[in-house]
Amino acid sequence: MNCSKAINFVFYVLFILLVASCSSRKTPAPVVEVQGAIPLSKKIKNSIKATQYIVKKGETLYSIAWRSGIDVRDIAKLNNIHSPYHIYPGQKLDLVNQLVASVKKPLQKGKGNIDNVKVVKKPIAQKKNQAYGGFVDKKSNDVNQKVRKWKWPTEGKVITYFSSTQQISKGINIAGRRGQPVLSTADGIVVYAGDALTGYGKLIIVKHNEDYLSAYAHNDLILVKEQQTVKAGDKIAKMGSTDADKVMLHFEVRFRGKSVDPMKYLSKK
Structure with missing residues (x-):
């Protein structure tokens, strides 16, 4: 067998081995999300789960409330921000009542069990009707403000x-x-x-x-x-x-x- 034939034979063997390994693959092929939108990882990353948040450039209080799934009024009142809700980059916002958040944190090891801690139920800032996660605005929260009619935002399936x-x-x-x-x-x-x-x-x-x-x-x-x-x-x-x-x-x-x-x-x- 001359040199040229030997090289061709080697490539042929390698090709057969490669095909055989692909056909015997047992792991599933990568799953591609077919939602017509953004990969799931990016959408989860976009949500806010923290109890505090630092405002970034281009954000509004409404966009932050949207990402956190919290009523914008609760965030505004918790941070003493009044309408029209102006915020600025670098501003730190509380998304939940920090006093309540600190009570929910587990105690450090060796300093007792959280189950043994007695929480005294005491009204907080009753004059402002403060509640967990913000303040209660009785005028707007007790009554559902309905929209008379909703139009389709566009045509299509x-x-x-x-x-x-x-x-x-x-x-x-x-x-x-x-x-x-x-x-x-x-x-x-x-x-x-x-x-x-x-x-x-x-x-x-x-x-x-x-x-x-x-x-x-x-x-x-x-x-x-x-x-x-x-x-x-x-x-x-x-x-x-x-x-x-x-x-x-x-x-x-x-x-x-x-x-x-x-x-x-x-x-x-």
Whole structure:
């Protein structure tokens, strides 16, 4: 066997071994998320679970409340911030009552068991109606402020529905074409317009009343500014795919800081 034939034979053997090893693979192939949006890891990273938070450039109190799942009024009152809720980069915010948070922390080893600690129930700052996680505003919290009518934020097929158990599906995804109009679902005021929230791309948050907020994500172009008043049906953005792997609108509704199913509010097509 000459040198050329020997080299060809070696490559042939190596090729057969490579094919055999691939066909006998027992580990599953990588799973790719088919949500039409951002990888799960980025969305979880975007949420705020801490009891305190340092404000970053481009954020508003509403965007921080959105990420933490807390009513913006609770954060504002806890930090003595008054409407229109101006904050600045580097500012430290309490997201929960730090006195309550410190009581919940386990005692250090060798200094007793937390189960043996008696917590004396004593009113805290009764004059301000302070409660766990913030202050209670009886005028606005005791009565549900309803929105009269909700309009569909855009045309198209719903490709992902709301899930109360999955972090990746706190709203609905509506498929469409790039540049397609995105509309305000109800009357309100724009409280956030930017791209500082990882996983949402170019995002708009609209406040409809003291109870309800709506969000419009992955836009190609934002057409409104913060503090701008909008009416139901007003064009506020153009559909896009920022921070997403396909053109679509990700639409969410929050009630007092908590995610709710948008389909319960939108009229049936």
